[in-house]
Amino acid sequence: MALRNIKSSKLRAFLTMLGIIIGVSSVIVLVSIGQSSTKTVTDQINNLGTNLLTVNVLDSSSSDFKEADAEGLKKITGVKDVAPAVQGRITAKNGRTSTQVSMIGTTSSYKTIRNTPVSNGRFLADIDNEFRMKVAVLGSDTAQTLFGAENPVGKYVQINGTSFKIVGVLASKGSSIGESGDSVIITPLSTAERVLASLNVQTVYVQAQNENQLTFVQNMLERSLLSIFHSQDSYSVVSQQDLMDTMSSVSKTMTMMLGGIASISLLVGGIGIMNIMFVSVTERTKETGIRKAIGAKRKDILTQFLIESIVLSAMGGILGIVLGFIATNVYGSITNSTIAFSLPVTAIAFIFSLLVGVIFGVFPANKASKLHPIHALRFE
Template identity: 50%
Template sequence: MIFFQSVRMALLSVISNKIRSFLTMLGIIIGVSSVILVVSVGMSFNGQISDQFGDMGTNLLSVNVMGRGVTSSLTYDEVIAYNKIKGVSGVSPTLSGNVTAKHRNNNVDVSLEGVIPAYEHVKDFHVQSGRFVLNIDSQYRQKVAVLGSSTATTLFGSENPVGQDIRLNGETFKIVGLLQSKGTSLMGSNDEKILIPLATAERFLQTKGIQTFEVKTVTEQDIPTVKAMLANSLEQKFKDSSAYDIFDAQEMIKSMEKTNALMSASLAGIAGISLIVGGIGIMNIMIVSVNERTREIGIRKAIGAKKSNILIQFMIESIFLSTLGGLLGIGVGLGFVWIAGKFTPFPIQYAWNMVTISFVFSFVIGVLFGIIPANKAARLRPIYALRTD
C-alpha cells in the first residue's frame, strides 16, 4: 500500500510540473530517437548494398586491365581460355564505349557493349522478346543490336523495337532483341545500354584487345581459388600487379558493411551521449525538486514515513521521467524512420533491437541518475526539513 502511495505521489509531482518534466525528458527523447534513426538507416543501407551486389552476383569476378594497346590487353582466345579453370562457370569479355542512338526524331547518348552469347549467362541478362546475340553474329560481324528496356522506351516509346532499325553514330543496326528490365545498381542503370556482337564492336569502336571481362564461378566458395589463379595468370602475362584489377563483389560487400557499421556505431555513440546528458539533466532537476520539497519530506518523515519510502518515491519519479522520455523517443525515432522510408529510394529497415536496447538504457539511466537525489532526500533529518521554508 505504501509503495503505491509513493508511486501516486511521484506521478502527481511529475504531472504538476508538465513543462519542466518535458524539458527534463527532452535529452532522453533526442538521444533515443537519434540512435534508432541512425541505426535503422545504417541497417537499410547495408541491406541495399547486399541486395544490389546479390543481383549482380556474389560469385562474379570482374577483371579490368589498365593501359592501352595489345601489351596492356588480352586477346579473345586468352580470355576464353579461362573457362578451363576449375570452378569457372563462364567467361564473358566485353568491349565498352558510348554512342548516339537515333530512331526517327528520337536520339539518346547511351552505353554500348560488345558482347558474346556467354554474357547472358555470366551477367544474368535475358531478353523479354526477340533473341540474344549469337556466335554467328560475331563470326560475320553482323550489325545487330539488343536494347535495354529504358533505351527502348526512350527511342520507341510503347512500340515494339524488335525487327526495326536503329542508327548508332550514323550506322544502321537491326534490333534483334529487347532485354528484361534490371533496374539500377551501384554501377548505374542496367537498362540504359545497347549490346552488339563483340567482333562488330571491335571494328565499330576501332579497338583491339580485351581489357574488361567477367568470370562467373560455379559457387561462391570457388571465388578465392579462381581469383588466385586469375591473378597468377595475369601476373605472368603483364609482370606487374598494378596492370590489372580483379573486382570481388564479396570483398566489396564485406568492406562496405564494415565501413558502414563503423560509421553507424560512431553516430550512434554520438547520439548516445545525449542520453547521458539527458540523465544528468534528470539528476539535476531531481536535486532541485528535493531542495524545493524539503519541508514536504520533513512532514512525511514526522508522521512516520521511513527512509525507504522517501527513497522509493524519488527513485520512481526519476525512473518515470527517464522511461517516459525513452518511450516518447522511441515513437519519435520510429516516426523519423517511417518518414525516411517515404522520401528515400531504398526500403528502410526498422532497428527493433535498438528499440528494446534504448528502452532498457533509458530505464537504467533513470535508476543511476536518480540514486543521488533520492538518497539525498531520504537522508534529510526531519527537524532540519521542518524548519526549512
C-alpha cells in the same frame, strides 16, 4: 507515488522526458536508415551478378589480350563461365532523337553471369558474335529515350553512323554502385571491337561454380593472368565478395557513428532529468522532513526519488520508441525504400534510457536522503 507526482505537473514531466524521447527516437531512426542503406548496397552488388569475379585489363593499349585468351580462362578449375567485354561511349540515333550512351560488346554468356534479364525480344546469341552481326540489345532507359512507348524490337538504330537491328530490350535494373544498367546498348563483341576501334578485351566477367570457391578461383585467375601479362600492374581481379565486405564495413561504420551521435541526445536528456529532480527535491523538502520524522529511513527516501527518475526515463524511452517507429515509416514512405528495423538496437536504446534515469537520478535522490528531518521541517 512516482506516477502521481508526475501527473501533478504534466507539462514539466513532458519537457523533462523530451530529451530522452528525442534521443531514443533518433537512435532508432538513424540506425534503421543506416542498416537500410547497408541492405541496399548489398542488393545492388548482388545485382551485378552471382559468384562474380571481374578481371580488368589496366593497360589494354600495350597488352595483347584477345577474346581467345579470355575464353581460355574457362579451363581454370572452379570457373563456370566467362564473358569478355569491351566498352566505350557512343552516339545512338533514331531519326531526330539521339543520345550518348555506354556501349558494351560481349558474348551470350554475359546475360547469365551479369544477371541481365530481357523484357522484350532476345539477348545476344553465339552466332551473332561469330558472324559479326550488326544487332543490338537496348537498355530500358535507352529504349525509352529513342523510341518512347514503341516496342523497338525489329527496328533499327544508328550507332556512330552504322545501322544496327534491335533484337531485344533489357529489363530495368536501376543503378548499381553508381553505374546505370539501363542506359546501355549491348552488341556482339566482334562487332563492338570495330565500332569502338578496340582490338583487345578490356574486361572479363568470370562466374565461379559456387560462392565457396570464389577465393580459390581468384587465386587461380591471378596466377593464370600473370603468365599472360608477366606483370601484376597490367591487370586486376576484383571479387564480388571483397566488394560486398568493403561496402558493408563502411556502411556499418557509418551506422555506428550515426547511432553514437544520436546517443548524445540521451545524455542531454539525462542532464535535464537530473536538473528537474534537483528542483523537485528542493520543492518537496518539507514533505521529505515529515517522512523522516515519522520513521522513513534514508534508503526509503533514496528509493522514492530514484524510482521517480527511472519512471520519467522509462516513459520517455517508450514514447521515443513509438516516435522512432513512426518517423522511420514516414521516411520509408517518402523515399520509397525498405526500412530494416533492428529490435536489438531498439532494446539497447531503451535500456540505455533507463540507465540514464538511474545514473542522473542518483545525485538528486542522494541529496534528498541526506536531509536532516529538523532542518527539512523548518524549510520555507
